[in-house]
Amino acid sequence: xxxxxxxxxxxxxxxxxxxxxxxxxxxxxxxxxxxxxxxxxxxxxxxxxxxxxxxxxxxxxxxxxxxxxxxxxxxxxxxxxxxxxxxxxxxxxxxxxxxxxxxxxxxxxxxxxxxxxxxxxxxxxxxxxxxxxxxxxxxxxxxxxxxxxxxxxxxxxxxxxxxxxxxxxxxxxxxxxxxxxxxxxxxxxxxxxxxxxxxxxxxxxxxxxxxxxxxxxxxxxxxxxxxxxxxxxxxxxxxxxxxxxxxxxxxxxxxxxxxxxxxxxxxxxxxxxxxxxxxxxxxxxxxxxxxxxxxxxxxxxxxxxxxxxxxxxxxxxxxxxxxxxxxxxxxxxxxxxxxxxxxxxxxxxxxxxxxxxxxxxxxx
Numbered sequence: 606x607x608x609x610x611x612x613x614x615x616x617x618x619x620x621x622x623x624x625x626x627x628x629x630x631x632x633x634x635x636x637x638x639x640x641x642x643x644x645x646x647x648x649x650x651x652x653x654x655x656x657x658x659x660x661x662x663x664x665x666x667x668x669x670x671x672x673x674x675x676x677x678x679x680x681x682x683x684x685x686x687x688x689x690x691x692x693x694x695x696x697x698x699x700x701x702x703x704x705x706x707x708x709x710x711x712x713x714x715x716x717x718x719x720x721x722x723x724x725x726x727x728x729x730x731x732x733x734x735x736x737x738x739x740x741x742x743x744x745x746x747x748x749x750x751x752x753x754x755x756x757x758x759x760x761x762x763x764x765x766x767x768x769x770x771x772x773x774x775x776x777x778x779x780x781x782x783x784x785x786x787x788x789x790x791x792x793x794x795x796x797x798x799x800x801x802x803x804x805x806x807x808x809x810x811x812x813x814x815x816x817x818x819x820x821x822x823x824x825x826x827x828x829x830x831x832x833x834x835x836x837x838x839x840x841x842x843x844x845x846x847x848x849x850x851x852x853x854x855x856x857x858x859x860x861x862x863x864x865x866x867x868x869x870x871x872x873x874x875x876x877x878x879x880x881x882x883x884x885x886x887x888x889x890x891x892x893x894x895x896x897x898x899x900x901x902x903x904x905x906x907x908x909x910x911x912x913x914x915x916x917x918x919x920x921x922x923x924x925x926x927x928x929x930x931x932x933x934x935x936x937x938x939x940x941x942x943x944x945x946x947x948x949x950x951x952x953x954x955x956x957x958x959x960x961x962x963x964x965x966x967x968x969x
């Protein structure tokens with residue numbers, strides 16, 4: 606017995622080429638294109654075993670038994686290669702017939718449509734786009750060109766943008782559907798970037814001192830002068846290259862980080878000048894040490910202390926978990942966002958690791 610497998614609606618040829626003059630008969634005849642042909646086309650609606658007999662010069666003979674197993678397409682399945690992409694990332698998926706034992710070619714019988722829609726209310730995104738672009742790659746493989754984050758509502762704006770990818774098909778008058786869910790992330794998991802200062806100051810301060818009478822190594826501190834000490838901040842932007850090229854936020858983030866560079870260097874903003882100006886630090890130093898007696902060792906330590914501007918910057922701005930530090934960081938962020946045109950993120954706090962309040966603090 607020979608076994609063939611088809612999907613309902615398909616046909617397959619059975620039998621073997623016959624000899625001229627022979628008479629062929631097949632049973633049953635249902636689903637056969639020609640029950641008197643040695644090689645009829647079989648298109649049964651259910652699994653059927655066909656038996657062939659032929660009559661020749663020497664009598665009747667059997668010419669084979671053929672079973673045609675018929676499968677019905679029960680559904681169409683969407684298989685995503687990544688269900689949690691970052692904003693701007695491309696996603697591939699393919700369609701598979703159900704049951705999985707069927708070949709992809711069985712989908713050729715179906716009329717297939719694909720669509721995408723937002724699962725939650727669409728409350729906007731930078732590109733103002735509420736659908737995804739789907740490209741057919743052939744052989745029932747597809748690509749979402751760039752997954753787009755969107756906001757569902759203002760108080761949920763750090764949630765994933767959730768999309769339904771739907772397939773609809775018709776097989777034998779029956780509607781077949783499937784849905785895959787895409788969770789698009791646009792938080793700091795996908796959009797991390799930072800402007801980092803690697804150096805801060807160069808040069809040396811000068812000290813005005815006077816010897817203490819009766820001591821060979823003790824001095825009275827009068828005042829510190831700026832000397833050759835100047836702000837010389839080297840800043841680099843890190844993380845931006847890891848952001849998806851098609852992200853709705855990449856250009857905004859880059860512009861913002863470039864503005865942060867200017868904030869740190871004091872070239873585009875003076876919001877951090879009170880932490881970086883040598884004259885401010887020297888003035889505070891003079892207030893603290895004026896009139897004090899210093900020996901040679903403590904004088905050297907004082908020079909190191911006044912030059913170590915980064916200590917103050919770290920205490921006040923980078924690592925301090927205080928309301929003052931948080932407010933200062935928020936002022937820096939608001940100024941950079943406004944200057945770089947990233948107002949969308951500023952208003953909605955979306956797609957950004959930002960703990961600042963909707964209403965900014967008072968920024969002097």
